[in-house]
Amino acid sequence: MDIKLASELPRMRSMIPAHGSARPKLVTPGEIISHDTSFMRGHGTYMEDEIQVASVAGFVTRVNRLITVTPLRQVYQGAVGDTIIGRITQVQNKRWKVDVNARLDAELRLTNIQLPGGEQRRSSVEDEREMRALLREGDLVCVEVQKISDDGLIRLAARSTKFGKLSQGTLLAISPSLVVQDKQRMHDLPCGARVIFGANGYVYITPTVPQEQVSTYTVNFEEVPIEVRKTVGRLRNCIKLLAHHSIMISPTSVMSAYDQSIDQEYEIKDLLRPEVMQDVAVATVQKMNE
Amino acid sequence: MDIISPEGLRQDGRTATCLRTISCRLGLYDRPNGSAYIEMGNTKVLAAVYGPREVRSLSKQQLDDCVIQCQVSRIAACQGERVRRPMDPRTRAMSLQIAGVFQGAIRKSKYPGSQIDIYVQVLQADGGVMSACINASTLALIHAGVELVDYVVSCTASMYKQTAIIDVTNQETMNGCELTISLLPNKELIVSLDTSHTIHQEQFEPVMELAMTGCQQVYESMQSEVESYLRDKHAIMSHR
Amino acid sequence: MTNINLSDAEKRYIVDGVKLGIRVDGRESLDYRQLEIETGLVDTANGSARIRLDRTDVLVTVKMEMEPPVPEEPRNGLLRFFVNCSANAAPEFEGRGGEDLATSLSSMLERVYSSPRTLDTSKLCVVPGKYVKVLYVDIEILECGGNLFDTSSLGVKAALFATKMPKIYITGEDGGELEFSVSDNPTDVDRLDVSNAPILITHLRITENLTVVDPTPEEECCGPVCVVVGVTPNGFITATQQFGGGTFTPQTLATAIKSAKDLGQKIHYHLRSKLIQEENNVDRQIKGFL
Numbered sequence: 010m011d012i013k014l015a016s017e018l019p020r021m022r023s024m025i026p027a028h029g030s031a032r033p034k035l036v037t038p039g040e041i042i043s044h045d046t047s048f049m050r051g052h053g054t055y056m057e058d059e060i061q062v063a064s065v066a067g068f069v070t071r072v073n074r075l076i077t078v079t080p081l082r083q084v085y086q087g088a089v090g091d092t093i094i095g096r097i098t099q100v101q102n103k104r105w106k107v108d109v110n111a112r113l114d115a116e117l118r119l120t121n122i123q124l125p126g127g128e129q130r131r132s133s134v135e136d137e138r139e140m141r142a143l144l145r146e147g148d149l150v151c152v153e154v155q156k157i158s159d160d161g162l163i164r165l166a167a168r169s170t171k172f173g174k175l176s177q178g179t180l181l182a183i184s185p186s187l188v189v190q191d192k193q194r195m196h197d198l199p200c201g202a203r204v205i206f207g208a209n210g211y212v213y214i215t216p217t218v219p220q221e222q223v224s225t226y227t228v229n230f231e232e233v234p235i236e237v238r239k240t241v242g243r244l245r246n247c248i249k250l251l252a253h254h255s256i257m258i259s260p261t262s263v264m265s266a267y268d269q270s271i272d273q274e275y276e277i278k279d280l281l282r283p284e285v286m287q288d289v290a291v292a293t294v295q296k297m298n299e
Numbered sequence: 300m301d302i303i304s305p306e307g308l309r310q311d312g313r314t315a316t317c318l319r320t321i322s323c324r325l326g327l328y329d330r331p332n333g334s335a336y337i338e339m340g341n342t343k344v345l346a347a348v349y350g351p352r353e354v355r356s357l358s359k360q361q362l363d364d365c366v367i368q369c370q371v372s373r374i375a376a377c378q379g380e381r382v383r384r385p386m387d388p389r390t391r392a393m394s395l396q397i398a399g400v401f402q403g404a405i406r407k408s409k410y411p412g413s414q415i416d417i418y419v420q421v422l423q424a425d426g427g428v429m430s431a432c433i434n435a436s437t438l439a440l441i442h443a444g445v446e447l448v449d450y451v452v453s454c455t456a457s458m459y460k461q462t463a464i465i466d467v468t469n470q471e472t473m474n475g476c477e478l479t480i481s482l483l484p485n486k487e488l489i490v491s492l493d494t495s496h497t498i499h500q501e502q503f504e505p506v507m508e509l510a511m512t513g514c515q516q517v518y519e520s521m522q523s524e525v526e527s528y529l530r531d532k533h534a535i536m537s538h539r
Numbered sequence: 540m541t542n543i544n545l546s547d548a549e550k551r552y553i554v555d556g557v558k559l560g561i562r563v564d565g566r567e568s569l570d571y572r573q574l575e576i577e578t579g580l581v582d583t584a585n586g587s588a589r590i591r592l593d594r595t596d597v598l599v600t601v602k603m604e605m606e607p608p609v610p611e612e613p614r615n616g617l618l619r620f621f622v623n624c625s626a627n628a629a630p631e632f633e634g635r636g637g638e639d640l641a642t643s644l645s646s647m648l649e650r651v652y653s654s655p656r657t658l659d660t661s662k663l664c665v666v667p668g669k670y671v672k673v674l675y676v677d678i679e680i681l682e683c684g685g686n687l688f689d690t691s692s693l694g695v696k697a698a699l700f701a702t703k704m705p706k707i708y709i710t711g712e713d714g715g716e717l718e719f720s721v722s723d724n725p726t727d728v729d730r731l732d733v734s735n736a737p738i739l740i741t742h743l744r745i746t747e748n749l750t751v752v753d754p755t756p757e758e759e760c761c762g763p764v765c766v767v768v769g770v771t772p773n774g775f776i777t778a779t780q781q782f783g784g785g786t787f788t789p790q791t792l793a794t795a796i797k798s799a800k801d802l803g804q805k806i807h808y809h810l811r812s813k814l815i816q817e818e819n820n821v822d823r824q825i826k827g828f829l
């Protein structure tokens with residue numbers, strides 16, 4: 010066991026020199042962003058007396074006329090078409106409640122999943138009774154945001170074989186702000202594992218499954234071999250250390266950290282130590298700056 | 300013992316209008332959505348924010364409103380005498396008051412049907428505990444990315460003989476009044492005011508004004524911490 | 540200890556990993572995570588320590604009071620343990636939610652310190668039969684990241700090590716009542732001899748014949764039962780208790796206790812050298828929570 014005194018540990022602050030690129034404007038709650046009324050107000054802002062004011066602390070981004078402020082940490086806001094990961098919290102009448110790291114539990118209706126047996130058949134009374142056999146409390150699902158209702162409830166759908174119950178693997182929860190926005194969310198990384206970068210900040214690492222074996226609601230309980238576990242474990246620790254240092258999570262940054270950790274000959278469990286975590290994080294950023 | 304020496308200095312060497320050193324930090328913990336820590340002199344407070352998230356008890360759920368709850372507790376060794384219970388009627392009253400303060404500052408319309416919990420832990424109490432709790436909560440809410448109309452900043456002041464004194468310690472409030480005020484600093488609006496012990500009406504205004512200037516200084520310290528926190532992180536966040 | 544709900548697939552992945560000797564984060568079954576420690580950070584206490592183990596954060600404070608002794612032991616001081624699971628650590632602890640856990644932990648500590656071999660409480664006697672020093676040891680759980688028992692016991696030992704009790708002098712007698720004066724000189728203090736103070740080592744049962752130490756919250760979900768062993772630096776076992784509903788085979792239990800003893804002795808040695816190192820660092824800046 011390793012014991013460190015608090016005074017021996019590295020300070021996290023300013024470990025990586027600021028990047029040369031132009032910095033966007035920084036605002037904190039209550040601060041005025043703009044007096045120009047022609048701008049549209051996005052997330053993290055509000056209007057008061059024709060003045061646009063920030064409601065969160067973050068950097069101002071402007072896309073055309075839309076101004077938004079993105080905080081470093083936040084709950085998932087939801088956007089139609091996002092691929093996300095959720096955990097079933099309740100089985101209700103013809104629907105599941107799903108924790109998706111949002112301000113309300115999302116809803117997955119029985120009619121919105123592709124039932125086992127292939128084609129999009131109508132759900133029967135039997136399916137209703139057997140809902141728990143499909144998905145029960147604690148199960149992880151990979152789903153798509155179908156709709157966001159007026160009251161903010163996120164409605165989910167899993168209408169193709171790429172969605173459904175997740176099989177063996179490990180979940181990490183990070184801030185949605187740290188996940189790079191990308192259409193493609195499921196990546197079979199070259200190191201031999203699949204990572205699903207849920208847009209809601211839930212990241213799932215799982216052994217790569219050959220395409221023909223995909224089954225949406227049954228889980229393969231076969232033992233995962235050691236070599237694959239090593240890959241999954243290293244990826245897990247790499248994603249954790251990147252998130253810990255607020256480095257954007259993308260297949261590129263994750264693979265870069267993964268390769269760095271191997272190049273520097275760190276064992277998987279070494280990546281749990283703060284000084285090693287910082288070391289790999291710094292190396293990853295430097296590598297990506299090149 | 301005089302609270303203000305003939306030279307105009309207090310026990311800890313401050314002048315009447317000088318705040319104690321403020322140090323704060325955002326982001327201590329992973330599990331809560333937001334967390335922060337603040338030291339105002341020897342008063343030290345930790346805050347954690349959970350939410351916005353699904354309301355857990357159905358009896359509290361209101362479809363068109365956001366439930367904001369606060370719970371203040373104290374560690375056993377937070378003051379000279381050991382505290383036997385982490386929560387007592389006094390901390391419960393403080394909890395309610397803090398929850399009330401943030402009703403006005405959180406943009407509740409963004410979170411209908413959700414719940415936000417603020418948990419505050421007093422680690423050391425040496426005057427201005429309520430203020431420190433509010434300031435720590437604000438920082439934790441900002442860290443959690445909860446939408447706020449403005450910061451809520453708080454500061455105390457008191458009167459000693461004919462002099463108004465700011466940010467008072469336990470010792471200094473022994474016989475005098477303690478006025479705690481919380482502001483939305485950018486709007487210059489008061490969200491809470493409470494005083495204890497008697498105060499002469501004529502003295503009320505100077506004490507309140509002093510506390511308000513204190514709030515603006517607290518705001519500056521807190522804002523610069525939030526900014527430097529973001530700056531440090533942003534250098535890294537831009538690598539997409 | 541906190542209610543996370545894992546899917547069967549995730550549990551399977553964790554359990555198989557332990558079987559194969561590689562845990563999800565890359566550790567082996569007897570590996571601890573890195574521990575971070577600081578003492579003397581609460582000025583208002585006679586002794587204090589903060590221990591962090593990954594996400595677990597425990598603050599221990601010691602406060603001395605003068606009280607009459609218990610009639611059975613008129614010449615012995617007392618140690619009293621109180622645990623508070625604050626809602627900061629987990630919202631489930633709000634109200635009375637953390638009480639069961641707090642009671643288990645405080646009673647375990649009380650038992651493990653009750654043996655006369657662990658801490659000589661006769662040194663806490665001021666006036667036999669009338670006044671003894673009572674040490675209130677308060678354990679505040681600030682964040683929960685698994686393995687609370689071991690972390691708390693290490694925190695208790697560190698806080699007791701750092702405890703400085705002002706010297707008490709009997710100055711006179713007034714009508715049968717003794718008068719005391721308490722020294723306010725910061726160097727005129729009594730210290731405790733913690734060289735035999737025990738720590739707790741927890742083995743979590745994963746399968747019939749496999750246990751792990753220092754479990755993460757996810758691993759704690761997979762093991763319904765654990766055995767907590769109090770170990771002194773000399774390798775004595777001062778108390779053991781099984782927590783949770785489940786069974787051990789006699790062999791597994793025996794192995795777990797033997798391994799707890801070996802691990803405990805190593806950790807004791809390490810902790811002691813770190814505490815001495817911290818004490819000898821005269822110009823140490825207290826980091827606290829900043």
